[in-house]
Amino acid sequence: MPISLQTLNTLGLTAWADALIGVSNSTELPAISQSLEEKDRFILGGGSNVVLHASQEAPLALTCVQSQLKGIVRLPAREGLSRLRCASGETWHDFVMWTLANGLGGLENLALIPGTVGAAPIQNIGAYGVEVCERIEAVHAWDFERHDHVVFPAESCQFGYRHSLFKELSFQGPWNRPRFFITAVDFVLSPATKSSPVLSYKGLSERLTELGVTEPPMPMQVAHAVISLRKEKLPDPSEVGNVGSFFKNPVVDEELARALASQNPGLPVFQQNNQTKLSAGWLIESAGMKGVQRGQVAVSANHALVLTNLGAATARDVLGLAHEIQEAVMARFGLWLEPEPQIIPPL
Ligand SMILES: Cc1cc2nc3c(=O)[nH]c(=O)nc-3n(C[C@H](O)[C@H](O)[C@H](O)COP(=O)(O)OP(=O)(O)OC[C@H]3O[C@@H](n4cnc5c(N)ncnc54)[C@H](O)[C@@H]3O)c2cc1C
Structure with missing residues (x-):
């Protein structure tokens, strides 16, 4: 059945x-x-x-x-930093709020990202200028091939922009035989009073000011600003079906970025971790696809990177509109957008 x-x-x-x-x-x-x-x-x-x-x-x-593994355990502190082991079945946002309530900073920019702790390393979740790999010490997994537990120090996880060894294996390897089941993740966090806020992301400092935060913000205040920005921009999946950003921002070489920026005034180009990225949302909007609706699926009118299920969309509808977006961006800019979510079974 x-x-x-x-x-x-x-x-x-x-x-x-x-x-x-x-x-x-x-x-x-x-x-x-x-x-x-x-x-x-x-x-x-x-x-x-x-x-x-x-x-x-x-x-x-x-x-x-x-x-459905649960639990947060404190590990011995090292060099003034707190270390935690969180089981993979914990809800990511609840874990972030737990760290903040317990006086720890470092994950505040990643508040309100849906999903579980175990999935966070898979695509190295990131938001508002922070990637989770910056706070991960190790990933614990079950190896379905060797039938044994295995520990990956962060350095061996091949973390990159929306990328890790685990995502590589599930996207490129036999999709129906994933090898590693993540059981827990170890994090290194700072005491909130010594934590350095990351406010590089456009709009975050402004939101803190609007919220009346004038001193250098505490991590909990940053989390509240992030939550209010996210609530404004992104549809709540419990109300409107979506997977957040449907496409990754294209990573291009600097020369191409310069050429595209000179032909397309206003094209946002940003540098992160020595990579040059273009805004996929801007490319989609400029290709005329923002707000486009096909049957029961639409490109959000608020956020061009988000595809929404208007009620009775099928995967075929979603993937059809995603393909149309890829074609439109290719025709206008010569770039092929890569989907961020895992498509099961792959196309
Ligand atoms: C409204 C919205 C906003 C979002 N915003 C962001 C954002 O800002 N930044 C961001 O990076 N992502 C964002 N996402 C995407 C998503 O929330 C994250 O990728 C999240 O980590 C997925 O978690 P999940 O538990 O739902 O994983 P799933 O969707 O269930 O799985 C995702 C992948 O992880 C694998 N996986 C899951 N659990 C395990 C495990 N225990 N062991 C091994 N593999 C596992 C799955 O096989 C799959 O390949 C957003 C999504 C939504 C709906």
Whole structure:
């Protein structure tokens, strides 16, 4: 009997899988691992960065494995910094708010990102000038190939812009045999009083001023500013189905960025971690796609990077409009936008 995944993905797509296994204790993993050895599988977190396309007639012939591992543990402090281990099934935003309530700074710019702690390293979530890899010390996982626990120090996770070793394996490797199931993530955070706020992102300092914060802000104040900005710009997935940004900002070489900027006045070009990026949202809007609606799916009129399910969209509708956007941006700027969410099964 196929299992409906409709309420388990934030786009709200009707998708079906053969089975769903919740992992609530890591001691269950050896038995689960053995039972899945010959089976196709997919690891699902909060479903906020996936596009699942499968009908009840043709369900995803695989078992979804979902972390329900819970708990936050303090590790011995080192060089004045706090270290925490958070289980993968914790909700990301709740964990961020827990760190802030416990006087720790470092994750405030990443407040209100949907999803689980276990998925945060997968695409190295980032927002408002901070990427989670800057605060990660190690990632703990179960290795489905070796049937054993494995620890990845942050340096070996190949973190980059919306990228990691784990995302590379699931996008490029056999998508139906993901190798690593993340069980916990170790973070290094500063005491809130010694934390240096990252306010480089346009609009964040202004929002703090509007909120009446005049002194150098405390991490909790930054989080409140980020939350208010995000609520203004992004549709709440519990009300309108979406996966946040549907496309990554294109990373280009500096020469191409300069050429495009001179031909297209106003094109935002920004540098982060020695990379030159262009604003995908600006490219989509300039290609005339902001607000465009096709059947039950639309490009948000507020944020050109967000595709929304107007109620009864199918994965085919979503992927059709995504393709139309890619074509429009290619025709106008010669750039092919890469989707950010994982498409299951891949096209
Ligand atoms: C409104 C909105 C705003 C968003 N804003 C941002 C943003 O600002 N920045 C940003 O980076 N992202 C953003 N996202 C995308 C998304 O929230 C993140 O990518 C998030 O980390 C996905 O978490 P999830 O638990 O929902 O993962 P899922 O969508 O369930 O899975 C995503 C990927 O992670 C894998 N995965 C999940 N859990 C595990 C695990 N335990 N072990 C191994 N693999 C696993 C899945 O197989 C899949 O490949 C946004 C999404 C929405 C809906």
